[in-house]
Amino acid sequence: DNPPADTAAQKALAKDAVCTTCHNESWRVPILSLYQTKHGNRADPKAPNCQSCHGQSTGHQQDPAGVHPEVVFGVKSKNVSSAEDRNGTCLGCHKTGLRMHWSGSEHESRDVSCSNCHTVHIANDPVLSKATQPEVCYACHKTQRAQTHRISTHPILAGKMACSDCHNPHGSTGPKLLVKNSVNETCYTCHAEKRGPFLWEHSPVVDDCTNCHTPHGSTNAPLLKARVPWLCQECHSGDHGAAINSGANLLNGNATTINGMLPPANQSPRTQTNARACLNCHVLIHGSNHPAGAKFQR
């Protein structure tokens, strides 16, 4: 028969006491706040005790100053255990769910450990909250931090979107640790209106959203890799896509005024160079379902 839950909890706490007698409320870093977390729920028989993660550490019990625990997670500690050992401990329980593709993943193969990102002894692990998670990721991904400060971004700085909305840092079947099999499948989780399939597909769109867009931030709205019309001209060189677009085609530019000879009423700045450029007209650029929409104007 299983013992009553209260008894089981007290037994678990008694096991913890091996550690918490010294690592108590007076310890220099908070240890006991683990009891606010899922790991510290002593009524859950699956929750670990201290030694489940830090090892039996009998040497440390006998000589606390001279011998460190068997598994040390603190990444700033001189005695920190290898990433493999730390991860092995966590994966002992957390082997499925989001971590199914951990083995051989980008982070695993570069010695990133669970405790590089997760802080398990405090009530609110920053990496598990939308508002605070990006700061954890920026510890390494600093270019992405800078990109979120650009004029065109996703709502990451506003705390409404987190890195993990698109990426699974534990490994995935998609490129760049994306949560789905492909870039497009990932983007469609929020932008399903662009999924189609459309009658008239735009081939780079169905190929990969990042052919034109950059997700973390851009100086060219909306999150474009380059400015229109030149972005479009990287692929389109026929018909009016062949024409040059330069500063001479802007208002009062030399091609607009023909070296100042054309009086203002006759001037006609080139539409494809100005305002929304190609998208003044070809607006359904992600695809059109209109029977006359092959040119993405309908």
Added chain:
Amino acid sequence: QAAESDDAARQLTQPTSVVEVGAGYVSQDSFKFGEYNGLFKQGLYGIFNFDVRGGGSYDSGDATRWRATGTDLGLDTRDVSAEYEQQGKFRVNFDYDELRRNRSDTYQTPYLGAGSDTLTLPSNWLKPIVPQVSGTAINFRALSPTTGLASAIVGGVVTRPTAAQQTTVNNIIAADLPDFNNVDLDTIRKTIKGGFSYSIDSRWEFKASAQHEKKEGLKPMGAVSSQVSEYATILVDPIDQTTDQYNASLTYTGENSFMQVAYYGSVFKNDISSLTWQDANDPTKTATLSSAPSNSFHQILLTGGYNFSPTTKLVVNGSYGRNTQNEAFVTNGQNNQFPLGLPASSLDGLVVTTAFNAKLTAKPIKDLSLVAGYKYDDRDNRTPVNTYFFQDANETKAASASAFNAALGLPANTLGSNIDIYANRPYSKKVNQFDVDADYAVAKGQRLQGGYEYQQIDRECNGSWINCADAPRTRESTLRAEWRANVVENLSGRVAYAYSERRVNYDENAFLSLVPMANVVPAGGATVSAYQYLLQTGLTGFGPVAGFPSSPLSGNAAIFSPSNNMLPQALYASRNNINEEVGMRRFNMADRNRNKVRGSVNWDASDNVSLQGSLDYNKDDYNNSIYGLKNAESLALNLEGNYSITSDFAAQAFYSHEDFQSQGAGISYGSNSNTAFVGQAGNTIVSGGCFSSVLDKNSNAKIDPCLNWSTDMRDKVDTLGAGFKYKNLMGGRLDVTGDLVYTYARTDVGVAGGSYANNPFALASPAPALAPGVPAVFFIPAANMPTATTKTIDLRLGGQYAIDRVSSVRVLYWYQHLRSNDYVYDGMQFGTLTNVIPTNEQPFNYNVHVIGVSYIYSWR
């Protein structure tokens, strides 16, 4: 002391609940500052957040935990969530979230009915014309007196508008300008989520979740009202969409294995099927734009893992998904655009996605790790291919007949020469990828990693009459190496290099898949179809790379590449030339050599100071692209320093520099001709460019080297940041934080090349002929675009003071400055573009201060 100790332990072990109530003030309206944060209106706003936790105590036998949180409840970015669990048994959770996204609060439109699917012009609307230029052509430069009442060339003479013409323009301005009204463009997403998980036993777990999202609001949308008058309208696009997403999974976790079967569903529904608007050129007509069609995606996923040994693991994953779309086609408001009707009433679209992944990891010896992976990802678009006959936007049938009436068995002149006869191209893409990596500890603290990856992508269109993919197959090989070291205590670093080569068989005639008539012999004397002509001659749709022929062409050449020009569009039933230039390579399917270098250093200089630096460099060479994107290069430098004196104080400073450059090229070719003058005989001189006479220039219009152009685009961004956190000041009562980020972004587009423009006075008789020696044509060199810049300063200060054990006060100050300078807005103003309706949108510039004070009550 024991009581103190108990209290300290209680503080650590008992969850804290908090409620925060207060008020803030925003100093000015700014749609951009409040783009995502809800703080877009000047004035007071409420601060209301809570985080309440409950359930059994950690040392009790009660595994129940619950939590309810609310953030930003006083704003359009509010979020409320709740969860309840019997830990180890089951968990239920709920979340409600709002996200407002602002687009523009300076947009103006004359159209009435914003938010509906029908936009109308006010009854007093007058078609804008500049009568001294044209008495009939729509011309939005009429909307400004500066341009509308300006002088024009009349009969070769610069002439002020007549009194009657001035009256016409003044009447247009008086009628139309007041019709332009502000419409705020923003969207809001409201999302409800719910989830449930249940641990069946220690090995089996079931999870399910559902999410319903409603997105409503307004977006700007450009559209061509009419191909006849060739102008674009920037419309208010109404958004009223829902996306429902579902997840369910059953997971088995064994000692040495795991398995999961899962389902993902996503159902998108658009309550707006189309947008119809009145033609500003001819208000008796309307035009209609289709909206994103409702669609759905359902996917089954299977994942399994097995550990052959503690270090040898295999994980495989397979998925099968069906993406369907069968929204009724929009046919209203088309002004007889479909002379033969439609081949189907809806698409019956189906895309089947199949993916398979396998990854084997092993550690055959102590210091060596191996990873081998295989990836298969197939987007199989099974949408039926049909042929659609349509006239371009509101265009009427051309007087001349299509070359394909007889071939299609239609009565003569059923279709005009401007008909588009297009077949849809359902793109399929199949990825096969294999990679292997080895990681070896070469010495203590040093690891060397090497890897190879091969990726093959096959692209096609099921049912297309001819290959539709520019590159039916691409093959890419990547070699990579990385050295990671921690040889000196507190100093670690990494250097990585990867080289990729992508090679393709590029098909420059894949564009013909859009036009099935290219496989049909046209009327007019040709003996072969356009496609057969290209096959026989080895040409692309661009035709010969040659000037006007020295002797007249005959036979099929005179028909399919007259004057050595391109394939005439009417001979493959297209209203536009859809071929590309010879040597144009679409960059995502072009030959490419890619170099990637990564380097980083991390130095823990002391217990208090750590410094980090990293450099990323990428270089892509599209080595066989004559036109299109030719190369791209990016560099990112990051420096960061962290300083902490005690566990209470930490400071950080960082600098990021990113420089992205790309070069592209094209040729603004014309059509070869033997026309020797402009306007009238004698107007023959060309000033600048590659030819001195009009005849020579026109004879070489297709190959004129002066019409080659190139672009050099560059984005340079510097980001500088500093911040600090200081806790437990004033005897443990006060925590303060500060963060400052400065960003300066510059976008340059350098353009080399130029274009020809006729002397505006070189006109047909009765205009006077140009004086002897006066050029009839000028070559106008390209000019660089003005630099677009953005500067932002973001300063946030915060403090929290504990009044007593349960009460504290929080204050915040936030200053954000943005100054942007972007020429694209110039073309949106009144009196600028001839054929785009102005919106008067303004670039974003603001200085916003936000202050907030709130009271926080906490309990355990």
